[in-house]
Amino acid sequence: MSGRLTVIGLGPGNADQVTPEASRAVADASFFYGYKPYLDRLDLRGDQTRIASDNREELARSNEALAKAAEGHNVAVVSGGDPGVFAMAAAVCEAIEAGPTEWRGVDISVVPGVTAMLAVAARIGAPLGHDFCAISLSDNLKPWELIELRLLAAAGAGFVIALYNPISKARPWQLGRAFECLKAILPGTTPVIFGRAAGRPDERIDICLLANAEADMADMATCIIIGSPETRIIRRGEKPALVYTPRSAAGPRK
């Protein structure tokens, strides 16, 4: 008897941004696996069980959840934001591929959510209004030289760049080094947005120019959006400024 595993995206952290599909998936499941701060967002019933684990334990968590589902249970794995963007859906797939054959018989579904860069962008205008990329700045699972290569390729080709996992106690220097790389090839006037806890009570959204961007303006809950040379700031007096990237773009720089 094979069960069901649903990877659920809880959105940026505001109950108002959780889709009805995600809420229903939460109501339907019996066992919940996730990073504790995400599980803490759920209002579970007495007949629902939560199993919290730390971050950086994604694969072990996926293995546990799949083993429980393979016993025939209805299991949920929860992520903040969207579970497909630097989150649990890929970890669950990795576990299925490496795991026992019976795990391939589990019904798997993924419930999408509003990922951090969309929530941050919405609070400031439309910085992702044209071609953009998302890069995890964590070098826990990939070499730093690959991250630099991607930053330079993206900025050089005119993509707006959203940085996930920008900094942590274990990764203190990487964000500063990323800014150095970008300052070498982008105009110092390029807008940079530091978006922390978008949509939550402790939200903080700051705009600065790339020339002034410093690593200590971010923490591990920040999503950073670095504009392209086309990205613009609209000043509006007492109203908050808007940052947007126009839908049109000129040709490649020669």
Added chain:
Amino acid sequence: MSGRLTVIGLGPGNADQVTPEASRAVADASFFYGYKPYLDRLDLRGDQTRIASDNREELARSNEALAKAAEGHNVAVVSGGDPGVFAMAAAVCEAIEAGPTEWRGVDISVVPGVTAMLAVAARIGAPLGHDFCAISLSDNLKPWELIELRLLAAAGAGFVIALYNPISKARPWQLGRAFECLKAILPGTTPVIFGRAAGRPDERIDICLLANAEADMADMATCIIIGSPETRIIRRGEKPALVYTPRSAAGPRK
């Protein structure tokens, strides 16, 4: 007296994927501007007015909506998916920057939504599980040579690529040319996902390998995800295959 303009993301097209925040913003507004198929998704009251316009009229629509809001009304501009991704939020910002000064006094807010690539990815596993980019294939507002440059830069640096606006009657050859570019630098075994109407009753999600990808497998409602060389397919017998991009990556190719 300056009013309010809210740019609302209605998600992929399934009522179950509309956030409570978006539903509330719809309930609160009086005048609704948008592309007709998106307005058709709304169940408006008799005291709410809809003003439909065609696609490719985004700037004119934004101007009309801002003029109405500047008269003191509560105005909504609706988008499918997320309004910040190749959609109305950037058009509204462009209109504000180019428009009369009083438009800068309008209260602007953007309500994020689940954008197409997240909905498609969720239906197939976790193809966006590692660094990725989103590119609009429309050359209406940017030169084709810039699109090729971005495709090559992204694929060369190992990004997964989500293509929006892949093809239309007015743009018949661009997607075929894009596949030619990518086939020249990516392995023929790279997974490609054609995701049409994800989450809707007429949903269709197809997987193929890049070597076999053809432009006639897409229409204007398709979001295409092209894997990186790391992207994997898990076959599961009678269950649908899963496609995912691992969280880890090896170093740059030398």
